[in-house]
Amino acid sequence: MSGPKVEGLEVLACTVPTDAPESDGTLEWDSTTMVLVEARGGGEKGLGYTYGDVSVGRFITSKLAGVAEGSDALSPPAVWARMQVAIRNAGRPGVGAMAVSAVDVALWDLKAKLLGVPLADALPRFHAEVPIYGSGGFTSYSLKRLQEQLGGWAAAGIPRVKMKVGREPGKDPERVRAVREAIGEGVELMVDANGAYTRKQALYWAEAFAREFGITYLEEPVSSEDREGLRMLRDRGPGGVAIAAGEYEWTLAQLFDLAGCVDILQADVTRCGGITALLRTDGICRGRQIPFSAHCAPAISAHACCAMESLLHLEYFHDHVRVERLLFEGTLQPENGRLRPDPDRSGLGLELRRSEAERYAA
Secondary structure (H helix, E strand, O other): OOOOEOOEEEEEEEEEEEEEEEEOOOOEEEEEEEEEEEEEEOOEEEEEEEEOOOHHHHHHHHHHHHHHOOOEOOOHHHHHHHHHHHOOOOOOOOHHHHHHHHHHHHHHHHHHHHHOOEHHHHOOOOOOOEEEEEEOOOOOOOHHHHHHHHHHHHHOOOOEEEEEOOOOHHHHHHHHHHHHHHHOOOOEEEEEOOOOOOHHHHHHHHHHHHHHHOOOEEEOOOOOOOHHHHHHHHHHOOOOOEEEEOOOOOOHHHHHHHOOOOOEEEEOOOOOOHHHHHHHHHHHHHHHOOOEEEOOOHHHHHHHHHHOOOEEEEEEEHHHHHHHHHHEEOOOOOEOOEEOOOOOOOEOOOEEOHHHHHHOEO
């Protein structure tokens, strides 16, 4: 007896302005674009998305819609494999990977809804809930805004927070000191350079941050393309500072390679190939015996990460939290620094606010 089929995909892109100008060590931005996919089948709709350019939506329509349509709605990994074949000549990294990710998430959401269970329970669930860290602290923020944002997360019971560094390194001690004062000594303070440093700069700042402010986590101190530099920092940096990277990796092969260079491997479910690929990343981490930290998209990652034995924590990123709350009903609220999927809502538990989506349509 044949099961339900994927009847079609609908694609929509929304661009939401940031609530203030934002920047990190290497980039400035004033808006966030979400490309949404709805997969129809069996009387249900599955929702998926990625954060990228509007061109991702056109890629989905051009290269992936025909692959998904007519496929078994209960077998997302089989569709994922066929999508990988379909984009071989169009390009897997970048836009291609984000497009596959959005469709894959939509298919998993559809499957969970057809089964009538939360997405976390449609996966090989390992955790009941996932630890988070508050993430923002942009280099464009004033000291007051830095303290308000990160101090607010600490006051709300989130035991770890992360800020951006590296745009103007000489100003960072004052910025990091202000945040440390706002959050107190009992909250873990993490920093992200977004690849802004040279190798020697990164080693210097890792030591300074650890010595003066008790930093325990340094993300992408050098570009993730500098594998040798990451490995050097992992091996020669302060013992109490974990080196993390992975948010810009597009394939499992890249993640496998990077895992040999860092203390903590990251991946973004909306970039690396969706839930199907993220689950396989857990195997990479288990094999390398290193922990995993999920990059952003908390409304998806909270469910997917429940299935990852190697999970350390999930990035509760200011921009994505804001956009997801704006565009969806049913987003999760942190409790004691954790996100727990709602057992009474099937799939991701999200419903699109269509009026808001149309308002911000790109």
